Amino acid sequence: MLLAPALLVVVVLLVLPLLWLAWQSVRQDGGFTLAHYERFLTDPVYWMTFLQTFRIAAIVTAMTVLLGYPVAYVAAGLSQRWSIVVLTMVLLPFWTSVLVRAYAWLILLQRNGIINSALTGSGLIDAPLKLVNNEFGTVMATIHILLPFMVLPLYATMKKIPGELTMAGASLGGSPLHVFLRVFLPLSLPGMIAGMVLVFVLTLGFYITPELLGGGRTYMVSMLVSRNIEVYNEWGAASSISVVLMVCVFLIFRLVSLLIPFERIMGTR
Amino acid sequence: MSLSRVLLYGFVTLILAWLIIPILIILPMSFSGARFLAFPPPSWSLRWYEAYLGSAAWMQATRVSLVVAVVSAILATILGTAAAYALNLTQSRLVRSLQALLLLPLIVPIVITAVGVFLVYAQVGLLASMTGLILANVMLGLPYVVTAVLVGLRKFDHTQEMVSRSLGMNRWRTFFAVTLPQIRPSVISGMLFAFISAIDETVVSLFISGGENQTLTKRMFTALRDEIDPTIASISSLLTAISFILLMLAALAARNTERSQGREA
Numbered sequence: 001m002l003l004a005p006a007l008l009v010v011v012v013l014l015v016l017p018l019l020w021l022a023w024q025s026v027r028q029d030g031g032f033t034l035a036h037y038e039r040f041l042t043d044p045v046y047w048m049t050f051l052q053t054f055r056i057a058a059i060v061t062a063m064t065v066l067l068g069y070p071v072a073y074v075a076a077g078l079s080q081r082w083s084i085v086v087l088t089m090v091l092l093p094f095w096t097s098v099l100v101r102a103y104a105w106l107i108l109l110q111r112n113g114i115i116n117s118a119l120t121g122s123g124l125i126d127a128p129l130k131l132v133n134n135e136f137g138t139v140m141a142t143i144h145i146l147l148p149f150m151v152l153p154l155y156a157t158m159k160k161i162p163g164e165l166t167m168a169g170a171s172l173g174g175s176p177l178h179v180f181l182r183v184f185l186p187l188s189l190p191g192m193i194a195g196m197v198l199v200f201v202l203t204l205g206f207y208i209t210p211e212l213l214g215g216g217r218t219y220m221v222s223m224l225v226s227r228n229i230e231v232y233n234e235w236g237a238a239s240s241i242s243v244v245l246m247v248c249v250f251l252i253f254r255l256v257s258l259l260i261p262f263e264r265i266m267g268t269r
Numbered sequence: 270m271s272l273s274r275v276l277l278y279g280f281v282t283l284i285l286a287w288l289i290i291p292i293l294i295i296l297p298m299s300f301s302g303a304r305f306l307a308f309p310p311p312s313w314s315l316r317w318y319e320a321y322l323g324s325a326a327w328m329q330a331t332r333v334s335l336v337v338a339v340v341s342a343i344l345a346t347i348l349g350t351a352a353a354y355a356l357n358l359t360q361s362r363l364v365r366s367l368q369a370l371l372l373l374p375l376i377v378p379i380v381i382t383a384v385g386v387f388l389v390y391a392q393v394g395l396l397a398s399m400t401g402l403i404l405a406n407v408m409l410g411l412p413y414v415v416t417a418v419l420v421g422l423r424k425f426d427h428t429q430e431m432v433s434r435s436l437g438m439n440r441w442r443t444f445f446a447v448t449l450p451q452i453r454p455s456v457i458s459g460m461l462f463a464f465i466s467a468i469d470e471t472v473v474s475l476f477i478s479g480g481e482n483q484t485l486t487k488r489m490f491t492a493l494r495d496e497i498d499p500t501i502a503s504i505s506s507l508l509t510a511i512s513f514i515l516l517m518l519a520a521l522a523a524r525n526t527e528r529s530q531g532r533e534a
Contacts, residue, residue: 003364006352006371006411013408014373017385067284074281088520089285095512096292097469099489100505104291106497107298112305114294147288176273205378207472212493222380222472229384242381249376262369 018246025239036240046224046241053221056139057203063143064199065192068150072191075151076158087155094148102212105141106132109213133215141209146202150195153265157191158184194265197256201249221245292509299502317503327488327504333478334468334485337399341406342464348407349414349463350456354444356415357422368415375412382409383476390477397479405473410463417462421455461519465512 025036040046075086093101108114109132116128131137161184169179207222214220221241228238253262299317301310321327349371356368374382386405387396395401425448433443449456471486478484485504492498 002351002355003367006348006415007367009348009404009408010370010373010411013386013389013405014377014382015370017388018377018381020388021381021385070277070281071284074277084520086281086285088516089289091516092513093288093292095465095516096509097486097505097512099469099471099486099493100295100508101291103489103493103497103501103505104295106493107294107502108291110497144288144291147284201376205380207380208490212490222378225380225384229387238384242384245378246381249378253376 021239021242024235025243028236036236037244039237039240040244045219049219049221049224050244052135052219053204056135056142056218056220057200059139060142060146060203061196061200063139064147064150065196067143068147068154068195069188069192071147072151072154072158075155076161090148090151093144094152098145098208099212101145102141102209105137105144105213109137109140132213133217135214135218137213137215138210138218141213142203142206145209146199149198149202150192153194153198154188154191157194158188161187190260193256193260197252197265201252204245204249295502295505295509298499299506301499301502304499317499320500321503321507324500327485327500329481330483330485330488333399333402333482337402337406337484338464338467341403341410341467342460344403345407345410345414345463346456346460349411349459350418352411353415353418353422354448357419358427368419371415372412374409379472383473386473387476396477397482399482401477402474402482402484405477406463406467406470409470409473410466413462413466414456414459417455417459418452421452425451458519461515465515468508468511 026032026034028035040050071086071090075083075090078086106113110116111128111130111132113131115131119125120128131140165183165187166179169183170176174182205222206220207226210218210220211223225238225241225245228234228241253265256265297310300313300315302312302314302316303310352371356365356371359365386401386408390396390398390401395404429447430443433447434440438446469486470484471490474484474487475490478487489501489504492501
């Protein structure tokens with residue numbers, strides 16, 4: 001069967017380890033235990049980390065909609081030549097290493113970085129602003145990294161909206177704003193939801209950006225997993241956190257797939 | 270042009286500038302003569318390129334990353350194309366639902382994937398090995414290839430294969446002579462994505478690579494976490510240049526096929 005080799009790789013390297021993690025999360029000293037899950041209720045670090053991660057994901061998702069929608073809207077309305085220019089500008093960061101982009105934001109945002117020297121040099125502020133090694137820097141870089149994941153599905157959906165529909169709306173006497181709100185916006189919603197799911201779920205798993213730009217103050221779930229393994233060698237804790245995060249991700253996909261098909265979110269349809 | 274249009278275009282121009290400028294800013298920084306990061310650089314030099322190209326450790330890491338990316342992109346393309354081909358032909362709902370399984374590497378948060386791969390490799394002794402790095406990146410690259418090739422196959426008319434086989438060609442020759450040339454742009458774009466994903470992959474290699482077989486990204490990450498070393502600026506500029514060239518190649522390939530197949534209405 002042609003499918004077998006690809007499936008084998010995914011099953012052995014991903015599916016089995018996931019099941020193994022789930023098994024480990026309820027084991028301790030050779031017996032069954034729920035101790036690793038109890039920590040979610042008793043240890044504030046656990047639920048506070050989850051809370052911070054979900055809050056950052058919500059902020060990032062909202063911001064990518066606010067910034068990504070106008071870009072996709074303009075790109076979809078331009079001539080082919082110009083829309084290619086806009087899309088290339090969106091795709092170039094998409095194709096640039098996440099490490100490179102985290103580094104770029106470090107250069108821009110640090111204490112004696114470009115933005116701070118420009119602001120103090122022009123006399124706008126007296127002391128440098130604290131822009132990095134905190135949640136602000138992390139959120140800024142995360143939005144920058146994930147914006148293409150919002151623009152591309154939005155653009156693909158908007159391109160399929162027939163121009164006749166908005167023209168019909170206008171000829172029936174709707175103001176441009178009215179036509180946009182009643183015709184264009186609802187038709188572009190599937191692309192927007194697809195983009196929102198991708199951005200939200202990807203932010204939940206972000207590791208490199210908060211690690212490099214969070215300065216130890218922005219603690220996200222991925223870091224909790226890796227700390228438990230690298231620093232404390234606590235596999236039970238790491239497993240239970242992984243399982244909870246996986247369940248969150250699956251639930252989000254499951255809920256959204258009631259609205260739009262899974263293949264559409266992933267861009268295979 | 271109405272005022273609201275002007276405002277909209279202005280807003281979008283600002284967003285695009287915000288997307289591009291952070292990446293472009295690295296280029297002048299990489300030619301800085303100073304040890305600290307100042308913009309504009311107080312003097313110009315090639316010392317950070319020399320620091321990168323002259324370092325045996327950085328060169329070794331670059332070699333590891335390139336070998337892993339090339340080999341895993343090729344393998345992922347072969348496995349992924351075969352899988353997409355089978356998925357496209359099947360009538361069974363059960364088999365089609367396996368598609369979700371192949372997209373799983375994109376959905377699972379990367380740290381969890383890294384922990385999982387680490388667990389498996391610790392059992393079978395693949396930690397800090399090239400084979401291990403390649404296999405992990407094949408798995409991570411599969412979703413890109415499967416997605417791209419499925420999109421390509423959807424436009425392909427399967428009856429052509431029937432014709433070819435009724436004329437006496439076997440399955441293999443039919444695939445290579447009839448099907449592959451028509452889905453080639455999708456296969457190439459899938460392969461490019463798998464390559465980029467592998468060369469960019471950081472978190473899994475943080476867990477599983479080590480010793481002689483450390484990847485470039487693992488070294489960069491460690492260097493960045495400790496101090497902001499301007500050598501990273503020169504490496505970043507080179508990496509960005511490579512991404513840019515690949516992106517242009519992909520765009521050119523797409524345009525050429527569009528031309529040769531005639532514009533779709």
